[in-house]
Amino acid sequence: MYKVVSSSPTFGKYSNKPVTYLEKEHCTVTILEPGVADDEEKFAEELYDCDVLIVGVEKVTGKVLEGAKNLKVIAKHGAGVDNIDLLAAKERNIPVAFAPGANRHAVADLALGLMLSLARNIPSTHQKVSNGEWPRVVGTELFGKTLGVIGTGKIGKEVIRRAKGFSMNILALDPFPDSELMTSGVQYVSKETLISCSDFITIHTDLNEGSRNLFDQNAFQNMKKTSYLINTARGGIVDEEALYEALKVGEIAGAALDVFLREPAGTSHLLTLGNFIATPHMAGYTAEALEEVGLITARNIVNVLKGKRAEYEWMVRV
DSSP states (O other), X not given: OEEEEEOOTTTTTSOSHHHHHHHHTTEXXXXXXXXXXXXXXXXXXXXXXXXXXXXXXXXBOHHHHTTOTTOOEEEESSSOOTTBOHHHHHHTTOOEEOOTTTTHHHHHHHHHHHHHHHHTTHHHHHHHHHTTOOOOOOOOOOTTOEEEEEXXXXXXXXXXXXXXXXXXXXXXXXXSOOHHHHHTTOEEOOHHHHHHHOSEEXXXXXXXXXXXXXXXXHHHHHSOTTOEEXXXXXXXXXXXXXXXXXXXHTSSSEEEESOOSSSSOTTOGGGGOTTEEEOOSOTTOOHHHHXXXXXXXXXXXXHHHTTSOOSSBOOOOO
């Protein structure tokens, strides 16, 4: 039997199919108690004799991996692997598997929902009506506006597909332009052009040294005063202090973040602003998406245990 330890609080919680799949493949699955993965020493102890680690957004450091002598694979229950020390895993010959695109519909839906919420002031208006007010609220339309999409992978493509239903003009930024999107009318442009010309900007790229603080003071100063920013990707891509100042003085019209540099975000100054919307890192959390990402995670694990490559394995270049 293979010992599988999961620090992801959502693996197997909303659908038992991934757990059942692993059990049929001679695996025992242990879900760690909340908070264990926040303590490096306790986390490392749990991995001492396990064969597989399933991880969500918890930090997997070199120290955590030091004593995991039997570990055969780290399986990310999701797409982004910036919380895993990839070099430490490579040094120990531990493959890192991930599950890209499984939550693409869920994330794209929320991104469009946040755009509409910003454009029509839905959260703040709801609060006013709940307080007994009946305000005349003038918003803006998505129809015919220009949408800037940063990252045109699986999620970005789904956002574009939905945005076309609003007859939006699409500008895109990606180091690897998609020829199919280009033939459908999507224009790949420079960062400067996208920032200055978009009415709405939505972020769908991973966090790396090139994207860290991609939206800083300079970026906000070059955006339209009527524009809106949505980030459902990763905290750290947006400089939150710069965003706060930009929203406070009206450099941009509004912003919505599902992800923050530090989570929970309860102490963020952004939460005091009326032109800001926060959601609790929930973009990928639908019943359908969680089942799919769980099944991809399980298949990745079984492939590695059988001596094959994972369906999706992260390549570490040094």
